[in-house]
Amino acid sequence: MYNVKIYVTLKKSVLDPQGDAVNEAANSMGYTGVSDVRIGKYMELQVEKTDASVHDMLDELCDKLLTNPVMEDYRYEIEEA
Amino acid sequence: MYNVKIYVTLKKSVLDPQGDAVNEAANSMGYTGVSDVRIGKYMELQVEKTDASVHDMLDELCDKLLTNPVMEDYRYEIEEA
Numbered sequence: 001m002y003n004v005k006i007y008v009t010l011k012k013s014v015l016d017p018q019g020d021a022v023n024e025a026a027n028s029m030g031y032t033g034v035s036d037v038r039i040g041k042y043m044e045l046q047v048e049k050t051d052a053s054v055h056d057m058l059d060e061l062c063d064k065l066l067t068n069p070v071m072e073d074y075r076y077e078i079e080e081a
Numbered sequence: 082m083y084n085v086k087i088y089v090t091l092k093k094s095v096l097d098p099q100g101d102a103v104n105e106a107a108n109s110m111g112y113t114g115v116s117d118v119r120i121g122k123y124m125e126l127q128v129e130k131t132d133a134s135v136h137d138m139l140d141e142l143c144d145k146l147l148t149n150p151v152m153e154d155y156r157y158e159i160e161e162a
Binding site: 023043 | 090100112113116117124130138
């Protein structure tokens with residue numbers, strides 16, 4: 001079994017209105033030192049061990065289901081459990 | 082300036098229907114080894130250095146704005162830039 005952590009972020013060139021909203025909210029609450037907020041997704045999942053490469057499988061899963069490759073980047077960490 | 086990465090996860094005891102939906106989608110696409118999908122949030126932001134503790138400030142910001150402390154846990158990484 002592998003424990004997998006996947007981090008999905010918007011590409012640098014893509015505007016992040018959700019991040020801007022959080023940024024403004026933080027500033028208006030008095031946290032004026034906060035800037036450049038970007039919001040992404042974080043996923044944890046388990047993958048059974050097979051003969052196939054877990055990296056290939058995860059790349060495919062991220063490209064097809066978990067992310068929008070046009071707008072988002074991803075990276076993942078794999079930990080054997 | 083600090084670069085901060087914040088990871089927000091649902092508490093273990095809280096059901097995650099979004100994770101279940103992704104799990105079922107992955108399984109029905111043929112990735113049958115995938116299980117226990119949990120979906121959280123990932124945030125990147127920058128914080129200006131001040132005399133006050135950046136840890137205290139981030140704890141407060143997370144508790145008041147970025148997370149729902151009843152349902153979610155968070156952790157963060159701080160990197161000096």
